Amino acid sequence: MIRARGLEKRYGQKRVLHGLDVELPRAGFLLVTGPNGSGKTTLLRVLAGLAAPTRGALTVEVDRARLGFLAHEPLVYRELTALENLDLFGRLYRVPERRERIGRLLERFGLWEARSERVSSYSRGMAQRLGLCRALLHEPELLLLDEPYAALDEEGARLLDRELEALAGARTLVVATHEPRRLETLATARLALG
Amino acid sequence: MTYLADVAALARKDLRVALRARDTLPAMLLFVLATLVVFHFALPARADDAAAYGLLWVAIVFTVLLGLTRAWVPEHEHGVLDSLVLAPCDRSAIWLGKTLATLAFLLAAQAVALPVFVLLYAPLDGAALAGTVLADLGLCAVGSLLAAMAAAGRARELLLPLLLLPLAIPLVVGGVGAAISPAEERYLLFLVLYDGVFAVLSWASFEYVVTE
Numbered sequence A: 001m002i003r004a005r006g007l008e009k010r011y012g013q014k015r016v017l018h019g020l021d022v023e024l025p026r027a028g029f030l031l032v033t034g035p036n037g038s039g040k041t042t043l044l045r046v047l048a049g050l051a052a053p054t055r056g057a058l059t060v061e062v063d064r065a066r067l068g069f070l071a072h073e074p075l076v077y078r079e080l081t082a083l084e085n086l087d088l089f090g091r092l093y094r095v096p097e098r099r100e101r102i103g104r105l106l107e108r109f110g111l112w113e114a115r116s117e118r119v120s121s122y123s124r125g126m127a128q129r130l131g132l133c134r135a136l137l138h139e140p141e142l143l144l145l146d147e148p149y150a151a152l153d154e155e156g157a158r159l160l161d162r163e164l165e166a167l168a169g170a171r172t173l174v175v176a177t178h179e180p181r182r183l184e185t186l187a188t189a190r191l192a193l194g
Numbered sequence B: 001m002t003y004l005a006d007v008a009a010l011a012r013k014d015l016r017v018a019l020r021a022r023d024t025l026p027a028m029l030l031f032v033l034a035t036l037v038v039f040h041f042a043l044p045a046r047a048d049d050a051a052a053y054g055l056l057w058v059a060i061v062f063t064v065l066l067g068l069t070r071a072w073v074p075e076h077e078h079g080v081l082d083s084l085v086l087a088p089c090d091r092s093a094i095w096l097g098k099t100l101a102t103l104a105f106l107l108a109a110q111a112v113a114l115p116v117f118v119l120l121y122a123p124l125d126g127a128a129l130a131g132t133v134l135a136d137l138g139l140c141a142v143g144s145l146l147a148a149m150a151a152a153g154r155a156r157e158l159l160l161p162l163l164l165l166p167l168a169i170p171l172v173v174g175g176v177g178a179a180i181s182p183a184e185e186r187y188l189l190f191l192v193l194y195d196g197v198f199a200v201l202s203w204a205s206f207e208y209v210v211t212e
Helices: A040-048 A082-092 A098-108 A124-136 A154-167 B002-021 B024-042 B049-071 B073-077 B080-086 B092-120 B126-151 B156-180 B184-210
Strands: A002-011 A014-024 A029-033 A055-060 A067-070 A142-146 A172-176 A189-192
Touching: A002 A040, A014 A040, A014 A055, A014 A189, A029 A040, A040 A055, A040 A067, A040 A142, A040 A172, A067 A124, A067 B080, A082 A098, A082 A124, A082 B002, A098 A124, A124 A142, A124 A154, A154 A172, B002 B024, B002 B049, B002 B092, B024 B049, B024 B092, B049 B092, B049 B126, B049 B156, B073 B080, B073 B126, B092 B126, B092 B184, B126 B156, B126 B184, B156 B184
Parallel strands: A029 A172, A029 A189, A067 A142, A142 A172
Antiparallel strands: A002 A014, A002 A055
């Protein structure tokens, strides 16, 4: 699913990724760890196709339509409601039975009651849960999660644990986190940066 | 059809976000009206209509600049542009949606400003109105692309006028020419050509502006 050889990324003179080799088969779970500034976010952006590697070879065998991405931020519009945000992305991703799927996701992540409120009124944790809903909406084959536990309270973190447990083994997952202990048992591969 | 559906969904989203933020349209309206009123007192009483049409275009260009400066802020402030870029729709649909939303705001501002212009300055005939709409199209099409480029940097308020104003000059010439020249059809044709060429260029190059 993912094959990278000598992956390097520079921003000007600063080298962020130093000749990485990554191999992850379909339905694998790669846990990426490392201190702040070690290049975790950059790696995920490169894998998502949001940034081009400066050097090296990269193959990600998945179509853009089957890729899910969650960054530090939920990547949703703050002036829209949860329903409006998910409806927009559901349309762009051509999600079948969009409304039903949106409803199920919002209930699963405890946001159904707040579905018609603007995201600007959400706590950071709620916004992060909505970001997860957005990333999962189109049932991606490859899911890239950058610090998904950031801003989540204990209940939100448990919800995410359950979600990742259900997805592990069925989907390909790459998770960059400061909390590797939560995911140690699920990971099939590990990459320590920095 | 899916392309048009994507454009419609994105334009609807842009209008909704901007209307709820309540900053773009009120700012554009206030600016264009204030400018027309100030010019009314600044213009000598014996100045002819041609000067008035020129001033109208100064007001329009800076009003659209005001709208464009805010246009990509929601996408850049919270990184939402990444999620749009990753969506499997044609990326030019993002530009077209933004262009249509900006055009809607500009037309709404002009729906108030043009009657005020007629009241304070000079009449507007059919050719002048057609020239205005055509120049609006060009301003919004090119402006949305340049605003996306400028928004990625830190000095967007400085960068956008530097990029847009040189490209807006032909539109101002066309817009004023359509209002005052006896050969208005030449200016209208020029505006149609400008819109066609720059809309295609913007449509084709947007993908390279939003991807690294």
